[in-house]
Amino acid sequence: MIEIQDLIYQYEKNDLNYIFNKLSLTLEKGSFTTLIGPIGSGKSTLVKILLGLIKVDNYIKIDDLVLCTSNMKKIRNKIGVIFENPDEIFVSETVMDEIAFSLENQNKSKKEIWKKVEEIANYVGIKPLLECDPHTLSEGEKRLVSLASALVIDPQILILDEALSMLDEISKRKIFKILKECNEKGVTILNITHDLNESLYGNDIVLLQGGKVLLHGSKEDVLKQETKLKRAGLELPFLADLSIRLMYYGILDHMILDMDEMVNAIWK
Numbered sequence: 001m002i003e004i005q006d007l008i009y010q011y012e013k014n015d016l017n018y019i020f021n022k023l024s025l026t027l028e029k030g031s032f033t034t035l036i037g038p039i040g041s042g043k044s045t046l047v048k049i050l051l052g053l054i055k056v057d058n059y060i061k062i063d064d065l066v067l068c069t070s071n072m073k074k075i076r077n078k079i080g081v082i083f084e085n086p087d088e089i090f091v092s093e094t095v096m097d098e099i100a101f102s103l104e105n106q107n108k109s110k111k112e113i114w115k116k117v118e119e120i121a122n123y124v125g126i127k128p129l130l131e132c133d134p135h136t137l138s139e140g141e142k143r144l145v146s147l148a149s150a151l152v153i154d155p156q157i158l159i160l161d162e163a164l165s166m167l168d169e170i171s172k173r174k175i176f177k178i179l180k181e182c183n184e185k186g187v188t189i190l191n192i193t194h195d196l197n198e199s200l201y202g203n204d205i206v207l208l209q210g211g212k213v214l215l216h217g218s219k220e221d222v223l224k225q226e227t228k229l230k231r232a233g234l235e236l237p238f239l240a241d242l243s244i245r246l247m248y249y250g251i252l253d254h255m256i257l258d259m260d261e262m263v264n265a266i267w268k
């Protein structure tokens with residue numbers, strides 16, 4: 001669904017520090033990937049490149065389209081993005097208009113637009129908020145509005161750029177439940193974060209470091225790479241840490257990332 005080959009990028013021409021230094025990454029259609037990277041490792045820059053906000057000459061393919069100016073409109077219609085600070089993104093005075101805004105450049109009638117907005121608001125559970133000013137909502141509700149705005153275009157890819165970092169566990173779980181449902185319907189999900197705990201909700205992990213992909217695999221495989229993750233300044237999720245210790249002592253033979261499953265395994 002996303003294919004990046006040997007991406008090279010630096011903000012300043014004479015800068016010796018490349019943000020990306022031959023970064024290659026392929027994300028399969030229907031995957032649910034957590035992209036982890038320390039702060040400043042280029043995660044948001046990568047999103048800007050995928051959205052065509054930063055132009056690069058390297059080969060990038062999104063679905064069946066090569067990233068270039070003439071394909072940009074079609075590519076944008078495939079990607080829903082949820083950013084870190086919804087307040088900076090909101091352009092409307094009501095939630096209803098905010099969600100409808102994403103549909104404005106698609107040739108749809110007013111009636112079709114409102115039908116779609118209501119349907120999506122109902123789906124993410126914010127129908128009672130449609131008349132509210134999005135800026136006045138709670139952090140969790142703001143993310144749900146952003147999610148609705150992203151989903152209303154029926155995206156094939158959903159990218160979250162540190163969108164959930166500020167949320168409490170309950171709000172996070174609510175959003176991950178919707179993301180999982182979307183993923184089951186075939187939407188490719190890329191959740192970008194510096195919190196490894198969020199990777200437990202997805203299937204695969206990509207670790208970005210030093211301008212390259214350092215690790216890419218299933219969460220069970222990547223979370224075993226304790227040394228590399230710790231060297232990147234990342235803290236292992238509790239169950240991953242526990243699994244590694246229990247595997248060391250021969251009590252477990254594989255990583256378990258589900259609490260009930262862990263309790264059962266130890267009990268045996």
Ligand code: ADP
Binds near residue numbers: 011042046
């Ligand atoms: P992340 O999202 O992983 O925290 P960013 O992609 O925002 O990282 O930034 C990567 C690096 O690029 C950082 O060192 C940042 O300071 C630098 N950077 C980001 N935006 C710009 C810009 N517009 N001009 C120059 N440097 C930038």
Ligand code: MG
Binds near residue numbers: 044162
């Ligand atoms: Mg960022």
